[in-house]
Amino acid sequence: MPDSTLDSLPWLALSISIPADMLQDTQTIRHYQRLTDDLAELWSRGYRTDELRLFTNGYLAALRTSNVVEPYAIHRLEEEALRFLYDSSNFAIPEPERDYDLP
Numbered sequence: 178m179p180d181s182t183l184d185s186l187p188w189l190a191l192s193i194s195i196p197a198d199m200l201q202d203t204q205t206i207r208h209y210q211r212l213t214d215d216l217a218e219l220w221s222r223g224y225r226t227d228e229l230r231l232f233t234n235g236y237l238a239a240l241r242t243s244n245v246v247e248p249y250a251i252h253r254l255e256e257e258a259l260r261f262l263y264d265s266s267n268f269a270i271p272e273p274e275r276d277y278d279l280p
Contacts, residue, residue, distance in 0.1 A: 202246075
């Protein structure tokens, strides 16, 4: 007979050592992708940071009340979404390339 319960369940010992990270939850990843895609779309329509922050708050509030995603995952999603929102490189408008072949 094994000395401990973990000895009889080796897969459990592996899962305990893995941190609970947003990137391991496919449902949370889908919400992150949806949220960031929507933020980029709203930016291209002319909405700016204050409105995007309100949109993000509403999206997260809806997730909290629906109980579809675990609270710790929503907290991690909020951190990542705000990092995305306040990174100006995500909303930079690319400058058109100049055609040097034309006279």
